[in-house]
Amino acid sequence: MTVEVQQVDQTPDVDLVFTRADLQDIIPHDNDPMVISVVTAGRNVHRVLVDQGSSADVMFLMTFNQLQLSTNRLRPYTGCLYGFAGDQVEVRGHIELRTTFTDGTTSRTTNIRYCAVNAPSAYNILLGRPALNRIGAIASTRHMKIKLPSLEGVVITIRSDQKEAKRCYENNLKTKRGVFVVTTRPPREDGVFRVEIARENRPEPAGDVVEREIGGKTFKLGWSLSQESQDQVVEVIARHLDAFAWSASYMPGIDPDFLCHRLTLDPQVRPVRQRRRKFNEERRLFVREETKKLLKAGHFRVIQYPEWLANVACGLAPKGHWCMWQVVFC
Missing domain, CATH: 2.40.70.10 (Acid Proteases)
Incomplete structure (x- = not known):
């Protein structure tokens, strides 16, 4: 031994x-x-x-x-x-x-x-x-x-x-x-x-889904659920419909202690000013509408700068709709 x-x-x-x-x-x-x-x-x-x-x-x-x-x-x-x-x-x-x-x-x-x-x-x-x-x-x-x-x-x-x-x-x-x-x-x-x-996997539907109209909003439920189970889920969602946020205007005045976006900057790196980029009409209209929504919800405010800082970052999401990730005003 x-x-x-x-x-x-x-x-x-x-x-x-x-x-x-x-x-x-x-x-x-x-x-x-x-x-x-x-x-x-x-x-x-x-x-x-x-x-x-x-x-x-x-x-x-x-x-x-x-x-x-x-x-x-x-x-x-x-x-x-x-x-x-x-x-x-x-x-x-x-x-x-x-x-x-x-x-x-x-x-x-x-x-x-x-x-x-x-x-x-x-x-x-x-x-x-x-x-x-x-x-x-x-x-x-x-x-x-x-x-x-x-x-x-x-x-x-x-x-x-x-x-x-x-x-x-x-x-x-x-x-x-x-x-x-x-x-x-x-x-x-x-x-x-x-x-x-451990692996990080995003949840995906287990099978086909069916769409149900609840309070004027469309929800997707599992097709494998029985009609009785679907009705029970619909009843629960209808009772708590006010708990869902459908747009930025549904979440005004978020407490920064709960959720706050911070820019991680390296003080040793020299800032670089981006060259101003022109968007086509489709992107320009999308950026304008998204900016109005966020301003109305009070998620950010306009700050005047003497010169251009950075461009808005937007692009197509995997599901085909536009997304905007960064807003900087000049």
Whole structure:
């Protein structure tokens, strides 16, 4: 019988404090994920997602192969990883690698046990609670930084790469892949170790639909529903018809604490004024009508600028109707 003993680092007892000064070099963001870089297997590995909700440290198989690691180094994994939903993917095993965390001046190196998972991801490594607890790290999503003590008691501050985080998020949206959140479970009886990967799927009708007129509005109900079930659904919708918003005018004066659009700007990038674009008659009329609706609902107001700023962004939606995403007045 082989007993595996994992070496425990002696983490110094150091106060890790986040202050307002940690916010000065951060680009305003809307809950961006925390993505950092580490050094492992002698290589710089970027796109490392810091996920405090994960109970395992995951290295995706594509990263494992790019690091040119031998599969002979993989040891059997004695647990089972589960996501909150989605498909099941086999866990190839686990490997322990020396991993260095550095801010450019001070570093901390320790052994991290990664589970090798064969699943698509925009990230290379998922850093969960085991690694964070092992190095005594504290992550702050507001400050977009992770702080940990070195063995000498010096505080190491690693800043999240916000540009890389946005690219990873966009790649997830393009490929319909979600962020992997895993939890450890006991092994199954058949001895197969698997992980469930969460995927973001938009709801679609299960079959054909029928249109019903309710209060002067058209609703689509499932064709497979019985006539009695359809009548019950119609009755519920009719009672709560005032809960539906049919246009922007139905939602006047939205509390900014509930919903507010903010422009994420990089203060280090020089603003670029767009060249004024002329629209054809169809788009021009659409932009005018949409602007009137939003002004009437009080969603925005006119601000006078001495020169042109930007164009209105509009285009055809997948269902064939026009949509407008940006309004800037001159």
